[in-house]
Amino acid sequence: MPTSELPTTEQCKNCEKTFDASFDYCPYCGQETADNLTIGVLFSNTIDNYISIDARFFRSFGTLMIKPGVLARRFVDGKRLKYLHPAQFYLFISVIFFFIFSFTIRKADNEVSEAIKKGLEQEINLDSVRVNTDSLGIAEAQKALKKNQKIIGISDKDMAELDSVMVSDPQVANLSFGFKREKLDSLITAGAPLDQKIKAMGMKEDANAFTRRFYTQMLKFYEKQGGGILQALYDTIPVAMFLLLPFFAMFLKLFYWKPATFTHHLVFSFYFFTFIFTSFSIMLLVNKVWEIPIWLEVLICFSFAIYLMLALRNFYKSSWVGAFFKAGIISFLYMLIIVPVAAIGIIMVAFMLY
Structure with missing residues (x-):
């Protein structure tokens, strides 16, 4: 008597269960049996599953x-398959x-960063010079903010209040980082450890984790001269x-x-x-x-x-x-x-x- 050919089986690579080799999909988990993971398949599946432009x-x-x-x-x-x-x-x-x-914000970010950079690059040696240079930096920043007011989302009322504070409040008008920049610059140039640099900025020994993080970010802002803040x-x-x-x-x-x-x-x-x-x-x-x-x-x-x-x-x-x-x-x-x-x-x- 002729012997019948034994059916061949295949193991699913996903669930590792065996099934008839003639199947195109695993009957247990539904994965396709053919291992044809090409770039086209990868990205078409991504678009189909998450974007579905149909x-x-x-x-x-x-x-x-x-x-x-x-x-x-x-x-x-309940009409969910249609939408x-x-x-x-x-x-x-x-x-x-x-x-x-992102294309709009990139231009605004460059202008605001450049304005901040100009303010930070002013050389400060005397208190009398400090007022002028800091005021110049603030003026540059204000100018950039006004130019990109719509993009950033600042209302006319908030912008007016900001201008009035800058003019009337001497502490804000004479805004500075509140630390000896010459000392900090020398530490940065010498590649000093982080602790020394943030202590030079005024951080106390017993500062908590949040305060330490805040000073670290201020240092990063100073070193990058405000670049990329927006x-x-x-x-x-x-x-x-x-x-x-x-x-x-x-x-x-x-x-x-x-x-x-x-x-x-x-x-x-x-x-x-x-x-x-x-x-x-x-x-x-x-x-x-x-x-x-x-x-x-x-x-x-x-x-x-x-x-x-x-x-x-x-x-x-x-x-x-x-x-x-x-x-x-x-x-x-x-x-x-x-x-x-x-x-x-x-x-x-x-x-x-x-």
Whole structure:
């Protein structure tokens, strides 16, 4: 009698279980049996899994831009295969925004760094000269800040207060590092240990870890002459913006306690911030070819509140009056409490990681 051919088996390289060699995929874990890990496969899988630029993107993008709150409502209601996941959509758009914004911030960083460098390079030998040189450095820094005021995000009111303080407060006007720069410069030139240099800057022997870190960062700032300080601030913003999302969802929860769970509020927040990032990305691109007037930029920013009102009405099925007042209160409280605290935190973290 003819003997039948024994079936051949293959071992999965992922889960290490055996299966019929004729299978194209492992029946246990789903990994492809062919080991064809090429560069094309590697990056195509990455794009497919995390970016997914397909019909879902364009369907989600159109709904997000022209139908406030509808995309979040449909996702919460279970229509999820037709649209991009809210976190995925947010990450994709935020990457595009910060990529475009990086070209703008780079120019501003160079100008601010150059202004700081000029102030620090002034030779200080006499107290009378100290006032003039330090004032010159401050003036250069103020000039650079005013030139890049929109990019950095300083309001006209804050800029006016900064100018008045610089003029009226003699301690600020005579701003200096408060230590003997000649001694520190000699230690830096001689390659002295870190402890000697930060002690020369005024750090006490019994300083705690935070104070020691602060003096270390001040030394780095002095040695680099302020170079890259704005870039360090920029690098901190994406993470901070992502962490601010739950706070926005918390405000929504306060005003819409019963209609939705906190997860639903997060979905709404992801899509709303995605809309904001998309709008700013378009504004940055338009600014490359045509400078948008200030009044139009203010009008566009004001339209975010209108978008929020429409989104609240469509997502939470709120009345027009309720959506109007809640959108205004949420925006006001968020800008009054969360954004200033976050800005201070971003500046501190950026400086400590500089």
